[in-house]
Amino acid sequence: MKLSRRRFIKYSGILGGTTALSGSGLLSLKSLTPTEAEAVEKAMKGYEIKYTADAMCPAECGHEMWIKDGKIAKIYGNKAVPMNDGSACAKGASGQQLVYSPYRLKHPMLRVGERGEGRFRRISWDEAIDYIAKKLTKIKKKYGPESVIMDCGDVTDRTQYYRLFFAYGTPHCCEHGAICDTPRRHGPKLILGGKRIEPDLMRPQLVRQPDGSLKKNYEYKTKLIIYNGWNPFVATRIFYESRGTVGAQVENGCKVIVVDPALSNTASKADMWLSPRAGTDGDLFAAMLRYILENDNPGDKNRRYIDWNMKKFVVGWDEFMNEFKSWWKKKDPINGMSYYSLDWAANRTGLPKSEIKEVAHLFGITKPAALIWGMQSPGHHYNGYSCSIIGTVLNVITGNFDAPGGAIDTELVKASKGGSAKGKKFLKRKVKRTINGKVVEGKQKELHMDLYGSKYPAAWDDAVADFPNAFEEGVELRYGPFRGHRYPIKAYLLRTGNSVVTGSAPWRWEETITAKDSSGNYKLDLMVFIDTLNLESALYADIILPEASYAERMSLSDIYPSHQMIYNRDAVIKPLYECKTPTDIMLLLSKKLYDLGDRDIDPKEFWKKYRNEEDFTNEMLTPAPGRPHVGTPLPYPKYPEGYKLIGTPDSLEKGDVKIDHEKKKVIGKPVTVAWLRKNNGVAIWPMSWQRYKKHDANEPNKAFPKTSTKMIEFIWDFEQGGKRKGQYSRYNKLIEEAGGDTPEGLKEIGFRKFAKTFFWFETKWNP
Secondary structure: OOOOHHHHHHHOOOHHHOEEEOOOOOOOEEEOOHHHHHHHHHHHOOOEEEEEEOOOOOOOOEEEEEEEOOEEEEEEEOOOOOOOOOOOOHHHHOHHHHHOOOOOOOOOEEEOOOOOOOOEEEOOHHHHHHHHHHHHHHHHHHHOHHHEEEEOOOOOOOHHHHHHHHHHOOOOEEOHHHHOOHHHHHHHHHHHOOOOEEEOOOOOEEEEOOOOOEEEEOOOOOOEEEEEOOEOOOEOOOHHHHHHHHHHHHHHOOEEEEEOOOOOHHHHOOOEEEOOOOOOHHHHHHHHHHHHHHHOOOOOOOOOOOOHHHHHHEEOHHHHHHHHHHHHHOEOOOOOOEOOOHHHHHHHHOOOHHHHHHHHHHHHHOOOEEEEEOOOOOOOOOOHHHHHHHHHHHHHHOOOEOOOOOEEEHHHHOOOOOHHHHOHHHHHOEEEEEEOOEEEEEEHHHHOOOOOEOOOOOOOOOOHHHHHHHHHHOEEEOOOOOOOOEEOOOEEEEEOOOHHHHOOOHHHHHHHHOOEOOOOOEOOOEEEEEEOOOOHHHHHOOEEEEEOOOOOOOEEEOOOOOOOEEEEEOOOOOOOOOOEOHHHHHHHHHHHHHHOOOOOOOHHHOOOOOOOHHHHHHHHHOOOEEEEOOOEOOOOOOOOOOOEEEOOHHHHHHOOOEEEOOOOEEEOOOOOHHHHHHOOOEEEOOEOEOOOEOOOOOOEOOOOOOOOOOOEEOOOOEEEOOEEEOOOHHHHHHHHHOOOOOOHHHHHOOOOOOOOOOOOOOOOOOO
């Protein structure tokens, strides 16, 4: 008999082909006839299942793809990956539409018209690589490699490009982060050394049990989630957050509060929706913090807001609180009210005073809870910096940071990937530049246009939105050994991004990319576009390179989990048309640059080192999981607390390890692509909580979080043990060494240096 799609789906999951669901109910079984069983068995033949990671959106869910005759036939969620736990949304399941799209880029192209006209002709890869390499060689000789930007956009699998261009000599390898939500990340970065706080909702979690065994935990513990400017039911890269929020509501009675000017999908299903004026998120958070501080009463169970035990794990509590409270005595010139009071916040946000009080009270009294802020507002407003700082503090002082069911900084706990493959060692190379007639020596990284430039030395993720100004005006370094060095930006290589549309004002990108000098030549001498898709930015490129789609290349994914896990983005089919993988492109361009005389490119670091994508990916896996062995329950009780864990989950579990007490490392068998393939494409290490404290004592373990003191830091420029510490300290030191020369970004808000602790300024609106 012919097996229809409906019957195939109905029968394919039944083991052995002996039983199937009957029409009388989901739990009713019936025996298959021999003919039906034979049809099922026949239909299942010919498929090869490969495990990979999606890239149809930034969630990067774990997938299994069914391959038949060298083509993707079916796409399902990978049940072994906790990120999506076997589910696949409509977008992920429709990946064939991208892979086999007739409109994807298929071969290299050279511009034959003016930039923006979209006129190109087909060329060979040899021609394309030759064109790019000759331009890069000329630019490097005339202006220096720092005049080149490699922008890797918004898709992972970019490590090869970082390695190549760091080796070439530029410090400017970046991604989309700075145009995404830099203010949102600022608080976690300062206080925890992290980036992205999410609720403890990823399920299942692999947890060590009291009897020593490991068990998958599906139970939700969260009692309250406040989503501020975040809409996980529709727009999020944290897939488990969507289903986990509903799961916590249904299974644990979790209350959900949404703060959003718009009635979003998530707000429509929330227990409480607050609609403040756009851009006043920091005002709301500040009022919540003041209310909790003023009304906390450890002796009253209905006012026991603050977990005072947290002070043992915090540096700078008094300094932060004294500065925050000093604002209570000040009058806001806008409304004449005392800063951060309920009346002040009601006036600024437009929310009823009673609602602000209720939210502050609920967050203070409900344990465990998580305060989450998203990209929609805190991520896109200047006062998002203060907002994210206060939000992080609120999670910490209420005892919810890294608590079971609380708020987890996922950047701190995800597995380490990349290792030496990224090529960061090249940034430490000694280089020389002549400045005002004097030869100056420094490190390659000290040529960075933002970290040592005149505007945004604390940009952290590169000020992509400011690139048009750099194209037009060039770069002036004001800090570090190369102070006074000026250089133009002469090449911009864009990979899997669309910055002309999304980077900042599109007209500025178009204006500066197409600007010409007095001789009629483009000031930006080279623009390259690398992608699977033909996006608007490609219209302005000199060369277009077709990159293999996510199903045709190999890399790794680890998108913001609650504990260490990493899964393989395997190449499930061969590259289509003339598309090439990032590894192929890296090797082709590095070889050509070397042939043209660039001796910064070492053959032993490229084509003699990596025979294929798997070699490169294995090097990326070398440090995994690469995080300190901390938390409760301790993931592996047999190993020392605080040591860095390296190796496959099974080797660590079996004790097949070497313990390096000098370097404080536990080293098991290395995670490799081959190992991942044998284990459903994923490596998962055990979950733990309260990773900042010793598992058997109420004191800091001094191994977590990732700050200068390995404690939670409420101050960011201070001295301890004769050393200057804190996330802002090195930036302030650069300013001081430059004679107090204040960066433009700080001048805009009236600051001379970066603040040592809590700060506040009004939102700067861009008209």
